[in-house]
Amino acid sequence: MTVAAPPRVAAPPPGAAPLSRDEGEALWHQIARVLRQEIAAGTPAPGARLPAEAALATRFGVNRHTLRRALEALAREGLLKIERGRGSFVAEDVLDYAIGARTRFSEWIRRHNKEPSGRILRLEECAAPVAVARGLGLRAGARAILLERLGLADGRPVSLTEHYFPARLRGLRAALAAAASITEALRAVGVDDYRRQLTRVSARLPDAAEAGLLRIPRTRPLLVAENVNVDRAGAVVEFGLARYPTPRVQIVFEP
Template structure:
């Protein structure tokens, strides 16, 4: 309730009220707030006053404002552990959140020379490529491209369609104990497709994580190239 003679500025009361609504779950993490016009009508103020409140919430990190899209409740950042055995679902479940995802592309192709080099394979080798969106609590957090030597995982596509899990498929082929040999992290702006998949503007950077996983003998079994929404995700390296 806004009290115009309370001694506290109207915009501050509005900011506090929206913060209370976020804490109570009326606006859950990742959700979009009502439009400026709707909030101005709700609080009986002009847009200038409303924008001051929104600006304050954004400065405090309570919400984020996306040009052309609106204002969104800031999400909880996922601590993603990078260790010898790095598994997406395990990392998410460890924080009592719900993992999920969907497949964008699953195909066999002649490997790009740069990717074959990462896997230690000769030119012309065929790879299985899996492009997939990783989700946490139903919200996209990553777009990953995974590459596997086709000769080592025959029938990968059918198995993945059935099991919907990279780890379960690799376990089927005897590589369930695969470990992380190398992780490289950079940052860049997303392309249009990645921004769309991650539901974020193109002017917000993504974390790019390249990884090589190896089997029990130390031979590369997977090369990964994942793009993560930087405001929803942070890497934690196990020492």
């Protein structure tokens, strides 16, 4: 009397989606379909990490190679980004920041069909640092208003900006505290229109605070953009210093 042969592979765990073996559709194809649906449903969310290949293989009750085949297919479709040594991540569409003369944060985010929001981190009067004073056309140490702000798209941080305004704009600090956007606050103090005069882009690694606020590891570079905004008369109304997390954000120059 012989014992029944053990199944060739471990059965998938109870709650898992059932894969049909010995039917027409390949296992890796079925797995890709399941993952595609889950991603479309929002879990895991864009940017989130998937379980490791070994864990997913266990979940579906298949060999790691079979599972890899499914992940490769999804990566080719652009749904996943697989990073060696780190894991597989649900692709999040890159926010192209198209630098134009009149680009406003909320318009930028809305153009990507996301909901813009923001959090004021700091709002105070201070002495302008040297680089800022030069940008604003002031003497070093002159008084300036500083607004530090975290920009979010659909709740995910996409920018960390410092805005310096010359102190000559009376009432701006109160307006910034009350208004929903910088554009609106400037209008409240008489600056109807402004445009970007200059933008300079660089990159560096974030410090701990920046990494925490933007929710990125400290090894991911930031794009750092300095810009100068002027009013219709050409007077400087703002010096901005923006930090964007890569690769979530890319900057595009529009001539």
